[in-house]
Amino acid sequence: MPAPAPTPDPLGPARLGPVMLRNRVIKAATFEGASPGGLVSDRLIDYHLAVAEGGVGMTTVAYLAVTRDGRTHEHQVY
Numbered sequence: 001m002p003a004p005a006p007t008p009d010p011l012g013p014a015r016l017g018p019v020m021l022r023n024r025v026i027k028a029a030t031f032e033g034a035s036p037g038g039l040v041s042d043r044l045i046d047y048h049l050a051v052a053e054g055g056v057g058m059t060t061v062a063y064l065a066v067t068r069d070g071r072t073h074e075h076q077v078y
Contacts, residue, residue: 014057021057029062035077038068 008014010024034044044061051059065071065078 023057025056027051027056027059029060031063035075
């Protein structure tokens with residue numbers, strides 16, 4: 001039986017496909033209420049910049065639609 005692989009360091013770098021993350025900490029997608037009329041705002045950008053500057057390896061944006069007609073809320077980004 002092969003030896004188990006070592007547990008990766010959650011604060012060490014990690015590769016996600018072609019992207020190298022500084023660590024394995026990922027901020028889950030949440031609706032920040034910062035996309036008036038379905039547009040990306042400076043407030044939304046500033047929020048995610050602050051999260052990244054706080055140390056997470058990746059931040060994700062939620063509540064998005066592929067098309068305007070696919071939105072379920074008027075402030076959902078598309």
